[in-house]
Amino acid sequence: MLIFQLLALAGLAAGLFGIYLRYAETKRRALPIDKSPVKGNIPHGIAYAFTTGMMPWAKESTRIHLIAYLRGIGFHIGIFAAIGTVILSPLRGFLPPLLSSTLFWVLILGALLGAAGGVMRLAEHNLRGLSLPDDHFAVWLTTLFIAVTGLGLVFEAFVVPMYIVSAVTFAYIPLGKIRHCLYFFFSRTFFGKFFGRRAVFPHPEPLK
Amino acid sequence: MTETIELALKTLEAQLNQPLETALEACARCGICAEACHYYRAEPKVEHIPAYRAEQLRNVYRYEHDFISRLFPVWTRAKKLDETTLANLTEIAFSQCTLCRRCTVNCPLGVDTPLMMRAIRAMATAGGTAPEILVMLADAAIEKGNDPSFYKEMFLEQIADMEKQLRDITGDENATIPVEKQGAKILYVPLAGAHTILPPAVVFNAAKEDWTLSIFEASNYGVFLADVNRAKQVAKRIVDEANRLGVEEIVISECGHAYSCYRWDVPNWFAGQFDFKVRSLIEVLAGYISDGKIKVDPTGIPGSVTYHDSCNLARNGGLLEEPRYVLKSIVRDFREMTPNKAEALCCGGGGGIVALAEYAERRIAAGKPKADQIKSTGARTVVAACENCRLQIGDLNEHYNLNIHVTALTDLVVQAMRLPKPLPGMEAEHLFEGEQVEAPR
Numbered sequence: 001m002l003i004f005q006l007l008a009l010a011g012l013a014a015g016l017f018g019i020y021l022r023y024a025e026t027k028r029r030a031l032p033i034d035k036s037p038v039k040g041n042i043p044h045g046i047a048y049a050f051t052t053g054m055m056p057w058a059k060e061s062t063r064i065h066l067i068a069y070l071r072g073i074g075f076h077i078g079i080f081a082a083i084g085t086v087i088l089s090p091l092r093g094f095l096p097p098l099l100s101s102t103l104f105w106v107l108i109l110g111a112l113l114g115a116a117g118g119v120m121r122l123a124e125h126n127l128r129g130l131s132l133p134d135d136h137f138a139v140w141l142t143t144l145f146i147a148v149t150g151l152g153l154v155f156e157a158f159v160v161p162m163y164i165v166s167a168v169t170f171a172y173i174p175l176g177k178i179r180h181c182l183y184f185f186f187s188r189t190f191f192g193k194f195f196g197r198r199a200v201f202p203h204p205e206p207l208k
Numbered sequence: 209m210t211e212t213i214e215l216a217l218k219t220l221e222a223q224l225n226q227p228l229e230t231a232l233e234a235c236a237r238c239g240i241c242a243e244a245c246h247y248y249r250a251e252p253k254v255e256h257i258p259a260y261r262a263e264q265l266r267n268v269y270r271y272e273h274d275f276i277s278r279l280f281p282v283w284t285r286a287k288k289l290d291e292t293t294l295a296n297l298t299e300i301a302f303s304q305c306t307l308c309r310r311c312t313v314n315c316p317l318g319v320d321t322p323l324m325m326r327a328i329r330a331m332a333t334a335g336g337t338a339p340e341i342l343v344m345l346a347d348a349a350i351e352k353g354n355d356p357s358f359y360k361e362m363f364l365e366q367i368a369d370m371e372k373q374l375r376d377i378t379g380d381e382n383a384t385i386p387v388e389k390q391g392a393k394i395l396y397v398p399l400a401g402a403h404t405i406l407p408p409a410v411v412f413n414a415a416k417e418d419w420t421l422s423i424f425e426a427s428n429y430g431v432f433l434a435d436v437n438r439a440k441q442v443a444k445r446i447v448d449e450a451n452r453l454g455v456e457e458i459v460i461s462e463c464g465h466a467y468s469c470y471r472w473d474v475p476n477w478f479a480g481q482f483d484f485k486v487r488s489l490i491e492v493l494a495g496y497i498s499d500g501k502i503k504v505d506p507t508g509i510p511g512s513v514t515y516h517d518s519c520n521l522a523r524n525g526g527l528l529e530e531p532r533y534v535l536k537s538i539v540r541d542f543r544e545m546t547p548n549k550a551e552a553l554c555c556g557g558g559g560g561i562v563a564l565a566e567y568a569e570r571r572i573a574a575g576k577p578k579a580d581q582i583k584s585t586g587a588r589t590v591v592a593a594c595e596n597c598r599l600q601i602g603d604l605n606e607h608y609n610l611n612i613h614v615t616a617l618t619d620l621v622v623q624a625m626r627l628p629k630p631l632p633g634m635e636a637e638h639l640f641e642g643e644q645v646e647a648p649r
Contacts (some may be wrong), residue, residue, distance in 0.1 A: 010628065061243065203528075
């Protein structure tokens with residue numbers, strides 16, 4: 001078992017190192033300093049970008065595609081729960097039963113939502129047209145990761161596959177589409193800075 | 209590799225800063241941005257999804273910057289830039305994106321697709337594939353800045369004629385249109401044409417403002433080309449003029465891209481040499497009304513009026529409430545479009561496309577969602593505080609039989625000032641006490 005745990009750990013280390021290299025590469029690039037006078041409030045803009053601006057009702061697109069957006073949110077909750085579960089897995093036998101069963105159902109639900117996303121990418125015309133082989137691979141790999149982690153939490157037979165799939169998933173993070181997890185933070189920060197400076201978000205009060 | 213491709217790639221590399229790399233890397237291709245784009249709304253197809261358009265640049269970027277993509281291009285559709293690809297990218301960036309940023313606002317990750325479209329425009333301009341007319345217009349403006357004497361005399365003659373009209377309209381024999389007035393507080397920068405000079409002149413005179421008129425026009429075609437060098441040269445004319453006259457403030461005519469350029473870009477291009485406050489004429493109007501510097505009749509505009517948010521002024525400029533404050537001060541029946549403000553639909557006339565005759569059909573087709581939106585308000589007057597938006601909505605009016613009157617905000621304010629005579633072309637709207645309000649449609 002230890003060897004598989006070490007394998008997962010090696011995958012995690014490789015993934016983190018790869019993400020660090022990506023981070024360093026991006027940070028190495030110039031960051032334009034905006035000298036135009038601020039109209040709004042930049043910190044408020046950034047806070048909006050990461051909080052209320054992410055709410056399903058905040059954007060027309062997420063209001064239109066509410067189910068798809070919530071599916072994505074559920075899938076991503078599943079991913080983070082799976083990462084946490086793998087990290088906690090050496091303590092598997094000591095986890096409180098309520099936590100174990102909650103995690104199990106969160107992971108199973110996350111995997112189902114991931115699979116739904118994978119099917120949508122194949123079935124829906126626009127998504128199929130947009131998707132790269134990398135996208136299909138990433139969504140199914142991540143779905144498998146969540147599913148196997150959930151099953152590994154409950155069934156001994158899935159523990160080794162959990163570590164193997166985890167190792168592959170972690171190592172793949174910086175190599176393909178999954179690395180958008182890093183750029184999410186850059187992107188929302190730039191979004192908040194841009195629209196916060198210009199007093200677009202958060203929405204200004206009407207003039208009286 | 210040809211020189212064109214070499215220049216285009218060099219330009220991409222030169223632009224590759226943190227925000228651009230983020231935009232190129234962050235997209236998850238969820239496709240949720242589709243309906244945010246007016247091109248997609250008008251004609252729903254994969255090619256009109258903002259993420260798809262951005263992918264065309266990402267394919268090139270991946271080939272240059274991602275080793276997995278270099279090894280297995282099919283895995284990420286990575287593509288080496290060639291003449292055909294550059295032509296395709298150029299077509300996308302100049303004719304299928306108005307840089308409105310509605311997709312960015314609607315993206316869960318906030319991916320800045322217009323930033324990528326600008327990067328393509330810059331590549332195309334450097335490689336010589338950008339629309340020639342935009343290059344010519346930008347170069348003509350630069351030339352004008354180099355030697356304004358050629359047309360200045362004619363311009364001053366026109367202003368003298370306009371001054372007569374101004375006195376006639378206001379009934380004020382002392383009303384003036386000062387040009388190159390040393391030490392004036394405000395330098396007002398119009399667009400080409402009397403329609404952006406006379407109405408503001410009426411307002412400035414009524415407010416007893418210390419102002420002067422710029423001899424240059426505010427529009428900057430270098431911005432549409434995403435060519436910072438050209439854009440800076442065009443802007444420099446006004447920066448130099450403001451410095452020469454010693455003004456405190458630059459006020460930009462009702463123009464989306466010009467406001468965006470002078471308010472948000474020029475302070476970066478001329479850092480250290482640019483200490484002027486920049487405001488849009490819309491902000492000035494709101495200030496005059498709120499301070500009581502101009503008197504307007506709160507029921508001065510009796511008909512139904514709606515307001516179109518120019519993307520450069522509203523979503524990209526933060527002028528969301530000011531125009532509404534002005535309109536609510538003068539309009540009896542103000543009707544909002546849905547959606548509006550930061551979520552407003554682009555009219556399809558931005559990004560310089562109005563100047564590109566070869567894309568007129570595409571532009572009118574992409575304006576259909578805006579036409580529908582206008583129609584559903586039932587308003588008879590559409591106010592647009594941007595020249596390109598007004599031109600586009602005018603064309604939409606004709607094409608989709610909207611039966612509307614398209615006007616600038618300042619023109620309505622002047623109308624609500626109840627002056628002795630109307631502005632030229634506004635005779636029909638020059639309503640007096642007791643005149644009937646239009647019947648509802």
